[in-house]
Amino acid sequence: DVKVTQSSRYLVKRTGEKVFLECVQDMDHENMFWYRQDPGLGLRLIYFSYDVKMKEKGDIPEGYSVSREKKERFSLILESASTTQTSMYLCASRTSANTGELFFGEGSRLTVL
Amino acid sequence: GIQVEQSPPDLILQEGANSTLRCNFSDSVNNLQWFHQNPWGQLINLFYIPSGTKQNGRLSATTVATERYSLLYISSSQTTDSGVYFCAVGNTGGFKTIFGAGTRLFVKA
Numbered sequence: 001d002v003k004v005t006q007s008s009r010y011l012v013k014r015t016g017e018k019v020f021l022e023c024v025q026d027m028d029h030e031n032m033f034w035y036r037q038d039p040g041l042g043l044r045l046i047y048f049s050y051d052v053k054m055k056e057k058g059d060i061p062e063g064y065s066v067s068r069e070k071k072e073r074f075s076l077i078l079e080s081a082s083t084t085q086t087s088m089y090l091c092a093s094r095t096s097a098n099t100g101e102l103f104f105g106e107g108s109r110l111t112v113l
Numbered sequence: 114g115i116q117v118e119q120s121p122p123d124l125i126l127q128e129g130a131n132s133t134l135r136c137n138f139s140d141s142v143n144n145l146q147w148f149h150q151n152p153w154g155q156l157i158n159l160f161y162i163p164s165g166t167k168q169n170g171r172l173s174a175t176t177v178a179t180e181r182y183s184l185l186y187i188s189s190s191q192t193t194d195s196g197v198y199f200c201a202v203g204n205t206g207g208f209k210t211i212f213g214a215g216t217r218l219f220v221k222a
Contacts, residue, residue, distance in 0.1 A: 031208065033210075037154075042212055042213075042214055042215070043199075043212045045209060045210075048208055050208060056208065058209075088154050090154075090156065092156075099143050099144045099163070099203075100144070101144075101146065101158065101161040102146060102158075102201065102210055103158060104148075104155065104156040104158075105155075106153070106154070106155045107153075107154040107155055107156075109154065
């Protein structure tokens with residue numbers, strides 16, 4: 001079975017802190033994605049990566065950056081966390097073809113105080 | 114871009130009842146998935162079904178790509194079926210997966 005693992009299920013951070021959310025997949029997938037989910041707004045794509053060291057902005061990249069140094073790991077970075085970034089963050093991966101099945105991690109619920 | 118509409122937005126069932134959830138999409142797609150989001154927030158893969166019919170236990174799904182819709186059937190519903198069901202699609206030439214707004218299901222004991 002495909003496994004996508006997110007490093008933390010629940011985090012509480014203070015405004016201005018730097019936050020790292022880690023995601024690891026074990027199926028040698030080329031594509032990896034970070035989404036955030038908020039009530040009434042659905043799932044919104046923050047960034048995606050189609051290969052090591054390659055990244056593309058999604059719909060809401062402002063305030064975020066990403067890193068993909070190894071194929072299996074995709075990190076989401078909040079350089080200076082704000083209360084507006086309190087949300088559920090979901091990582092996903094799939095094979096290179098956009099016909100591939102998308103698999104999600106368990107999610108990371110971030111609260112910024 | 115592709116628009117994805119799910120209906121109904123909310124559904125309350127008595128345990129044991131059957132239901133049909135619908136997903137309409139506005140353009141041709143080359144992938145379609147159904148997910149169940151459990152109360153803890155995790156998105157669980159139910160079906161990868163760009164066309165045709167699949168069954169897995171009490172759940173089945175049908176996608177009629179030429180008519181741009183997919184249906185998810187839940188039979189003999191259980192309280193553990195509660196949660197939000199999402200339809201998600203993608204088309205050629207793009208990386209993006211487009212999600213519907215979801216159907217929130219509550220199954221009463």
